[in-house]
Amino acid sequence: MIDNKEQEETQAHAAEEVTQEEVQGSESGEEQEEKVAEPELSEEEKKDSKIADLEDRYLRLFSEYENFRKRTSKEKADLITGSKADTFKVLLPVLDDFDRALKSIGEASDVNSLKEGVDLIYDKMVKSLGAQGLKEMDIQEKEFNAEEHEAITNIPAPSEDLKGKILDVVEKGYILNEKIIRFPKVVVGA
Secondary structure, eight states: OHHHHHHHHHHHHHHHHHHHHHHHHHHHHHHHHHHHHOSOOOHHHHHHHHHHHHHHHHHHHHHHHHHHHHHHHHHHHHHHHHHHHHHHHHHHHHHHHHHHHHHHHTTOOOHHHHHHHHHHHHHHHHHHHHHTTEEEOOOTTSBOOTTTOEEEEEEOOSSGGGTTBEEEEEEOOEEETTEEEEOOEEEEEO
16 A cells, blocks of 8 residues: 555656646747747738738628628517517407407397497407507598698588688598508598
8 A cells, every 4th residue: 555655646746747847848838939929020921911800800890790780680570570460469359359240240130239249349449459559630620731631632612711621531541659650531622
């Protein structure tokens, strides 16, 4: 056992000497590397080196920009898809109501109850879309504005005070979050 301890101590001592030699060798190697890098480069070599460095920077920057552009494009597409899904989720309950109404039409004998059911579905749809920020434009008998209204035709005004005002709405206009998404088609008094 003593021999084993002596062998282990001898091996440990030898390992320390090797480690010290490696440290000294690596320090002298660093000095040698620095000495190798020290020789002066010619002006042309410096320019070529700088050009190569700038080209490398340019390629890296261009790659980063392309990755950013692709990432933002994907995020934008995901955002649009998500907003479409949210809109459809709001409309699905209304679609379910229409399905139930269509099934009950064949069995119904009272027209007033059918009318009442359709009115309820319409109200539900208006409320659902209103919760998403959609509003109907209220423009009846208001002053015609070419930036907000689309005139279909002009007709003689029944009274002098209705000239230049909207007499009839052919197609309703809608505002989504304070932005007009569909301009109303109107008849204007002349």
